[in-house]
Amino acid sequence: MPYANEYSKHKTITDVVNSLKVKEFMNEMKILTRGKSSFEKIDENIFIEDVEELKKEERLKYVFAFDGSKTEIKLDTGFPGAEVGIIKISQTFVQLELMKEYEAKQFPHPSDYEEIFLSQNFEITIPGFNVCSELYDDPKDFFRYSIFNYLKKNHNTFVDILIEKSNTKISKQTFLKTYVDLLKKRPEDISCIHPCEFCCSNDRSGEHMLSLGDFHVDNNETNEIEWVDVIKCGCKLNPKDLFITDLLHFHEGFSHSGSNEGLYTQLMSFFEKLIFMNLIHNVNAFFDKKLNDDDFENPIFRDCAFVLDGPLAIYNYASWFSQAMADEFTSMQEDNLLIIGVEKTGHFVEHFKNLDGVEAPEDKPLNPGLLFFLGDNYIKRYVKYSTSPVPYGKNFYFGKKLFYKNYENQLFVINLAFNSAEDRDVYLNSRNTKQYHTTQTRLRDIAWLLEKYSSARYENALSFVSMAHENSSISSNYFSKRVIDDFVKNTIRD
Secondary structure, eight states, X not given: OOOTTOOOOHHHHHXXXXXXXXXXXXXXXXXXXXXXXXXXXXXXXXXXXXXXXXHHSOXXXXXXXXXXXXXXEEOOSSSTTOEEEEEEEEEEEEEHHHHHHHHHOSXXXXXXXXXXXXXXXXXXXXXXXXXXXXXXXXXXXXXXXXXXXXXXXXXXXXXXXXXXXXXXXXXXXXXXXHXXXXXXXXXXXXXXXOSOHHHHHHOTTSOOEEEGGGGXXXXXXXXXXXXXXXXXXXXXXXXXXXXXXXXXXXXXXXXXXXXXXXXXXXXXXXXXXXXXXXXXXXXXXXXXXXXXXXXXXXXXXXXXXXXXXXXXXXXXXXXXXXXHHHHHHHHTGGGOOEEEEEEOSSHHHXXXXXXXXXXXXXXXXXXXXXXXXXXXXXXXXXXXXXXXXXXXXXXXXXXXXXXXEOTTOOEEEEEEEOOSHHHHTOOSXXXXXXXXXXXXXXXXXXXXXXXXXXXXXXXXOBHHHHHHHHHHOOOOSHHHHHHHHHHXXXXXXX
């Protein structure tokens, strides 16, 4: 590492270029290169036709769009490197029927436009390195508690609006209840590295693990086993609180020596998915109550699309939660939920652009209306090279990928949630068959969204995602960062 204002000399580059070991290694490398002509002819698959007629149809009434952002704030606490992470998740509810009425008016009132959209934000503060509290004097313990406490005390506020407008009383499900419900449905025993270092060092079994079974406690009064959210570790002196949210593994990546920026990114992805799942659970409970009371039909699941920013996946520490979500959606297949993720950047987006590009005289762009599912063979051959027998994304994704080129020549990389247990097990290119397409009953709904509501402002974007991003985005310019820094520091000081 250089000192401040110390710059490298050209001699170091010469040493690298002339190194025999570097040359030997480079000669062993195999660079995978392919021209466009070597790719499979994916434009021979399904096409969405009669788009102008399709756009005239009223296929959906509502859209929920989700997006998240985060920032890290350095704190002047006397301890160098102290930081806190702020995560903001935006949930935007769009009423498409009101949007159509607004567009039909010759002179619409601006206030009418505001009624079309309902944006709700969820702000989450997560302490990082060198930050503690009066209750938890260890930064990692305070970090673990902050995650648990937020889940315990909050829920998706959209259900409050449903209750207020209908006078229907239900027991609102917290984020923690949703999390625990999904945790209980996992067939395997979820475990993580034990958060208490002393328990780990004294664990003679060598496992050093905290498992789901540890939160099963015998009730001496009823002689039954109960679930608890918080237990104590086995230390005799000053035992630590262990939270059921520790099973998300995030504490395993907590840094005691620097920034936790990467961990905040993973937390943002998890909270976005959890807030979405909590919405599904609460809305489901609300309309189940209405069905029992008034023979009322659930309009949200039938007439709504749920649009998330990015792939339908959770990577690394909390990846098991994505599989719990997949279990949930496959069990709800009778509701035929339309859940999609829109990828804006990444290797799949780059590959799709290469397919559509014209590099040689014989190359032709893809035809509009193309809809192509990406199977495991295709992904490993052209996008993410691998010889592993494990299907791509098996442990991270709760949906499959597809390409779609709309009639505005915009390219979309879409993730579509699994709709059945059988769908979840289809990993090869057998998704691009007429037989498989008959099982995907919402394909024209997806095409309708991508044709009618593609963004004119951003390339290859869906307008709903850009709306959610506008509400969630935390500005990174100097003035905005200064405002947040001053706010956090003054709040802590007070």
